[in-house]
Amino acid sequence: MAAAHRVGHGSRGPAIEVPAALAASHERHSGAVGLAWIAGLPGMAAAFMERWRLRVDGPPRHGAVALVVPVVLEDGTPAALKLQPYDEETRGEPVALRAWGGDGAVRLLRDAAGAGAMLLERLDASRSLSAVRDDLAALRILSELLVRLAARPAPAGVRRLADVADAMLDRVPSARERLDDPRDRRLLDTCAGAVRDLVGESGDRLLHWDLHYDNVLAARPSSGRREPWVAIDPKPLAGDPGFELLPALWNRWDEVAAGGDVARGVLRRFDLMTEVLGLDRRRAAGWTLGRILQNVLWDVEDGERAVRREQRAIAAALLGRRGSP
Ligand SMILES: Nc1ncnc2c1ncn2[C@@H]1O[C@H](COP(=O)(O)OP(=O)(O)O)[C@@H](O)[C@H]1O
Numbered sequence: 001m002a003a004a005h006r007v008g009h010g011s012r013g014p015a016i017e018v019p020a021a022l023a024a025s026h027e028r029h030s031g032a033v034g035l036a037w038i039a040g041l042p043g044m045a046a047a048f049m050e051r052w053r054l055r056v057d058g059p060p061r062h063g064a065v066a067l068v069v070p071v072v073l074e075d076g077t078p079a080a081l082k083l084q085p086y087d088e089e090t091r092g093e094p095v096a097l098r099a100w101g102g103d104g105a106v107r108l109l110r111d112a113a114g115a116g117a118m119l120l121e122r123l124d125a126s127r128s129l130s131a132v133r134d135d136l137a138a139l140r141i142l143s144e145l146l147v148r149l150a151a152r153p154a155p156a157g158v159r160r161l162a163d164v165a166d167a168m169l170d171r172v173p174s175a176r177e178r179l180d181d182p183r184d185r186r187l188l189d190t191c192a193g194a195v196r197d198l199v200g201e202s203g204d205r206l207l208h209w210d211l212h213y214d215n216v217l218a219a220r221p222s223s224g225r226r227e228p229w230v231a232i233d234p235k236p237l238a239g240d241p242g243f244e245l246l247p248a249l250w251n252r253w254d255e256v257a258a259g260g261d262v263a264r265g266v267l268r269r270f271d272l273m274t275e276v277l278g279l280d281r282r283r284a285a286g287w288t289l290g291r292i293l294q295n296v297l298w299d300v301e302d303g304e305r306a307v308r309r310e311q312r313a314i315a316a317a318l319l320g321r322r323g324s325p
């Protein structure tokens with residue numbers, strides 16, 4: 001019995017304390033709307049603890065968006081209560097997790113449609129692929145997960161890459177004007193050209209869209225390690241798996257740059273991923289340029305006037321390989 005976490009008669013645990021960094025992240029991204037959601041978070045947590053008859057079982061974790069509370073069910077099963085705003089970004093998550101049914105992804109035990117609350121299988125939050133020392137070994141595990149995740153067609157209710165790509169192309173002209181360096185404007189044009197070439201064949205696979213090393217956690221030993229590693233936190237899209245590569249190319253960047261030859265480091269990762277996923281390299285490079293376009297548009301719309309160094313380096317490495325666009 002984790003009696004230490006129980007307070008008062010009938011309580012399901014102490015009031016949830018919202019981590020200051022999570023509140024700051026919501027304020028930064030969504031201003032007053034974000035702070036209003038944070039203000040309601042302890043009440044929301046208490047309501048779902050009651051509704052699903054859960055007990056708190058340790059300190060909460062968080063990313064930039066979600067609060068994740070370790071809990072136990074009435075029958076003693078460990079689980080994780082994930083709470084996040086319900087919006088365009090998050091509404092596909094339970095849809096995708098249900099489609100995967102635990103195959104390569106965290107199991108969805110329950111969800112409250114429209115409320116931004118999910119009860120998930122508990123994983124080992126202290127062990128992610130970020131902690132696997134050899135980045136290429138971590139990348140191989142991540143890529144093998146991507147193969148399995150992309151084995152399914154996307155179910156209805158998931159956003160389509162085709163629509164995302166069309167919307168990106170519409171935003172290019174105004175973003176272009178806000179980039180100071182002509183080289184960055186050329187890069188934007190090249191990325192937009194790559195998307196234009198591919199947008200007619202955007203694919204129908206169920207993509208995770210945000211599979212970086214922190215979004216792959218180890219299963220807990222007590223679960224019998226049903227799988228050694230599973231994906232969490234999808235922002236699902238229906239599309240071409242080539243659009244999945246950028247997060248794993250970009251994260252753990254110091255290790256890409258460590259050998260001194262950044263282009264070589266990028267291509268080593270790109271080649272490993274495309275080999276494991278069985279992707280056509282030219283198409284995969286095109287969709288990766290599309291993903292760079294997406295990041296640049298977000299950055300520019302947030303007030304940036306230059307393309308980030310890492311994005312430039314990845315684009316340069318891929319274009320160097322691909323030849324002229
Ligand atoms: N099923 C789970 N079991 C245990 N911990 C989890 C689980 N899901 C998420 N976490 C922890 O919560 C953190 C944030 O969750 P995540 O789903 O990645 O949300 P965000 O969208 O905020 O990144 C993770 O980095 C991890 O530490």
Ligand SMILES: [Mg+2]
Pocket residue numbers: 063064214215233
């Ligand atoms: Mg995350």
